[in-house]
Amino acid sequence: MQHGALAYQQTTKTVETPREREAALLVKAAAGIQRTRDAWPVDFAELVDALTYNRKLWTIFMSSATEQEGGLPAPVRQNIANLGIFILNETREILENPQDPARLEGLVNINRQLAAGLRGK
Incomplete structure (x- = not known):
């Protein structure tokens, strides 16, 4: 049965569009x-891991989106860059002063809303 699940995962990856993957x-x-927000207060390392993953993801998005060869219109590239800069700054500020778990909600909401947009919802 495990082989079937593995085959399904591999098939899903091959038919997944770049937008769906993003x-x-x-x-x-x-x-x-x-998860980090829900389990607050958390071990600082858990917070760092969650925010580092998000920061790396946004760094890749910003790098990819701002390339002119990517085919995105200039206003879209600029909006992604602006969001990315906000994410990176907010992440830095949260890590410097991790007393307010409510600040994590903004990062969660931005990611979820952008994901919904990419999925056409």
Whole structure:
């Protein structure tokens, strides 16, 4: 039975569009941050792990989106860059002063909303 699940996962990966993959990664990052928020207070290492994953993801998005060869219109590239800068700054500020778990909600909401947009919802 395990072979069937593995085959399904591999097939899913091959038919998944780049937009669907990006949406899935955003949802994964949001879920990690949400788990940290729900389990507050958490071990600082858990917070660092969740925020580092999200930061790396957004760094890749920003790098990819701002390339002119990517085919995105300039306003879309700029919006992604602006969101990414906000995410990176907010992440830094949360890590410097991790007393307010409510600040994590903004990061979760941005990821979920962008994922929904990528999925056309």
